[in-house]
Amino acid sequence: MLEIKELKARIGDKEILKGINLTIRAGEVHALMGPNGSGKSTLAQALAGREEYEVTGGEVTYEGKNLLDLAPEDRACEGIFLAFQYPVEIPGVSTLYFLKAAMNAMNKYHGRSALDAMDFLALAKKKMSDLNMDQSLLHRSVNEGFSGGEKKKNEIFQMAMLDPKLAILDETDSGLDIDALRIVADGVNRLRDPARAILVVTHYQRLLEYIVPDRVHVLSDGRIVKSGGKELALELEKRGYSWVKEQAGDTSPAVS
Amino acid sequence: MTKEKESAPHLVGQFEQWKLARSANGSGWFDAVRESAISRFAEIGIPTPKMEDYRFTNLAPLARGSFQHIAIAGDNKNKLDPDPYLYGDSTAVEIVVRNGCLESVSAAGDLPEGVVVVPLSEALHSYRELVEPHLAQYAPIESEGLAALNTAFLEEGLFVHVPRNVILQKPVHILYLTDPGDRETVSYPRNLWILEEGADLTILESYAGDREATYWTNTLTEIVLGENAALRHYKLQLESEKAYHIGRLHAKQERASRLSTYSISFGSRIARNDVNLALEGEGIHSIMDGLYLGDNDQLIDHHTFVDHVSPNCESRENYKGILSGKSKGVFNGKILVRRDAQKTDAVQTNRNLLLSDHATINTKPQLEIYADDVKCTHGATIGQLDRESLFYLQARGIDKDTARSILINAFAGEIVERLEFEPMRSRVESLLYDRLPGGSALKEWR
Incomplete structure (x- = not known):
């Protein structure tokens, strides 16, 4: 589904991704781990099309298409969903309106008819109760005044509504208490499907107890330095990131 | 070199011409005020950027332009359709004024007893006893040339008088249309709204014009709110982008009255709106809100002034601007809290969204506080998306x-x-x- 080859990217003059190679097939759940500043979020945002991250080399093929040629909105319409590490507050735009606009945009892109308002609302309410979310959030401005947990749940809620082919979760676990973490993980697990791929970006092994990955990759200083099965996450938890860094022969301090 | 004043002798000349052309219409009692207003205008003229209040808004085109008083310029055949601007059955009374002249008054069969909603021209001769105590009593004719000019020429507009404790459920609407064809014209809409004690009403005021036409609207509104009266006022300015719109509002509020006045300003080459509220009684609540949208070469200027004369009053002000192209916005919000106005609670905000690198905004809060126990806050922001x-x-x-x-x-x-x-x-x-x-x-x- 997704094939990343030698991907390089920078912000301003600073090179962050220094040659990423990663292949994700439909049905798989991959975890991308690494210390702060290793480039995890950069990779997640670059895949979603963030303009500030300039791709300077390499290729990304998604479903046979050159992903890097697509505008962010077209990537989303093609089925890529990024759950933001820091969901943005949008005063004056209700969550309901925001979701409708997104779903309408996607329907338009695929030439499908607009969704029925009643069906939409019923679906939204169902997905919200799955995530133990207060339905009044639908009528509040997107993420405005939401608690940290509500913001993260709102990302998973949007993901459930938009039904992506490739979901990228950017540190969705950070800042969540254990109850919220379980609810979020359950939400993600419900989406596990042979036709869907999920990339979980995280700093902590904790989330991976609930969302058990097929593959684990360790990113350090802009490169994937180690890949393995789910047991790699446990080993990292035990031995720390310095262990992989040493193995990779990298002694430079992590960029922030 | 900017001049100290822009005299406009041709406008004074038009007054003499117009005076001769007017047939006796029974409102001669007001002529003395007209004469003194035009003399004052001849002395002080059109404001220039030398004056602090007009620093960013150069009205020289008004002096230089060949704007003809619309009654002299005659009628035009290509009429703008008023329908897109009307509200029909949702209103109690709807009046259309075209090129300064009354065009229509919608049926007003179900107005409560004692309520007067008529064109100003009619009020001038039929309701002198209601008009005379208030007309031209609040506008600063001595200091503002364009207020003086409007007063000299005033003839058509909306007159409203609501007696004690009468509530109008449906709003009253006045639409000013301008479609002078190829001629450059000026019109002088004038409104006078009097709400007696406990009266309650919504007034809609719209301006629209032929988008190809260059004209000038010089409008003035005076409002008197008696004790505990409530008025909601929505002004929608959709003039042609080649037009000049000078609007001025003066409201005198008495004890415990409530006024909300909204300025929605989307049109005009240059739009200048002055909103002046005098809070003369305790327990008054005033809201001044506005939304302005500028594009291309538009300049939209709002000057607001809240005069807190009495204690225990609240004023709330929120103006927002969206500016694209090479448009300019100006916001100047003055709050004066006089010595006796203790416990004043005043909030003012002005937020602006600049959508292009060439759009600009000059925003200035101006607080003058002479009382020592007050709460006044203000804030201005300028940002991009x-x-x-x-x-x-x-x-x-x-x-x-x-x-x-x-x-x-x-x-x-x-x-x-x-x-x-x-x-x-x-x-x-x-x-x-x-x-x-x-x-x-x-x-x-x-």
């Missing part, structure tokens, strides 16, 4: 133009939502969508 928010919307499949429109619309929404008269609110929403790059999609999804 937030890139994080744009990316967030795009990452959910929404194209960039639509995403921009959603964010701009959300910015404006805070003011639009407060327009309590629903037909006007949806009209303003719709006009807003029309002006936004991806607005058509939003309109569909509404």
Whole structure:
């Protein structure tokens, strides 16, 4: 589904991704781990099309298409969903309106008819109760005044509504208490499907107890330095990131 | 070199011409005021950027232009259709004034007893006893040349008198249309609204014009709110982008009265709006809100002034501006708290969204406080669309133009939502969508 080859990217003059190679097939759940500043979020945002991250080399093929040629909105319409590490507050735009606009945009892109308002609302309410979310959030401005947990749940809620082919979760676990973490993980697990791929970006092994990955990759200083099965996450938890860094022969301090 | 004043002898000349042309219409009692107003205008002329209050707004085109008083310039055949600007059955009375002359008054069969809603021309001769105590009593004819000019020429507009404790459920609407064809004209709309104690009413005021026409609207409104009276006033300015709109509002509020006055300003080459509230009694509540949208070479200037004369009054002011192209915005909000006005609670904000590198805004709060136990806050912001928010919307499949429109619309929404008269609110929403790059999609999804 997704094939990343030698991907390089920078912000301003600073090179962050220094040659990423990663292949994700439909049905798989991959975890991308690494210390702060290793480039995890950069990779997640670059895949979603963030303009500030300039791709300077390499290729990304998604479903046979050159992903890097697509505008962010077209990537989303093609089925890529990024759950933001820091969901943005949008005063004056209700969550309901925001979701409708997104779903309408996607329907338009695929030439499908607009969704029925009643069906939409019923679906939204169902997905919200799955995530133990207060339905009044639908009528509040997107993420405005939401608690940290509500913001993260709102990302998973949007993901459930938009039904992506490739979901990228950017540190969705950070800042969540254990109850919220379980609810979020359950939400993600419900989406596990042979036709869907999920990339979980995280700093902590904790989330991976609930969302058990097929593959684990360790990113350090802009490169994937180690890949393995789910047991790699446990080993990292035990031995720390310095262990992989040493193995990779990298002694430079992590960029922030 | 900027002049100290712009005298406009041709406008004074037009007054003499007009005076001769007018047939005796029974409102001669006001002629002495007209004469002194035109003399004052001849002395002080049109304001220039030398004056602090006009620093950013150069009205020289008004002096130089060949603007003809519309009654002299005659009638035009290509008429602008008023229908898109009317509200019909949702209003109690709807008056259309075209090129300074009365065109129509909708049936007003069900007005409560004692309520007078008539064109000003009619009020001048039929309701002198109601008009005379108030007309030209609040506008600063001595100090403001354009207020003096309006007063000299005033003839048509909306006169409203609501007696004690009478509530009008449906709003009253006045529409000023200008379609002078190829001629450059000037008209002088004038409104006088008097609400006696406990009266309650909504007034809508609209301005629209032929988009190809260059003209000047010099309008003035005086409002008197008796004790505990309540007025909601919505002004929608949609003049031609070649037009000049000079608007001035003076309200005198008595004890415990409530006024909300909204200025929605989308049109005009140069629009200048002065809103002046005098809070002369305790327990008054005043709201002044505004939304201005500028594009191309438009200049939209709001000058507001709240005069807190008495204790225990609240004023709330929120103006928002959206500026694109090479447009300019000006906001000057003055709050004066006099020595006796203890426990005044005043809040003023002015937020601006600049959508292009060439758009500019000059915003200035001006607080003068002579009482020692007051709460006054003010804030002004100038910003661009937030890139994080744009990316967030795009990452959910929404194209960039639509995403921009959603964010701009959300910015404006805070003011639009407060327009309590629903037909006007949806009209303003719709006009807003029309002006936004991806607005058509939003309109569909509404």
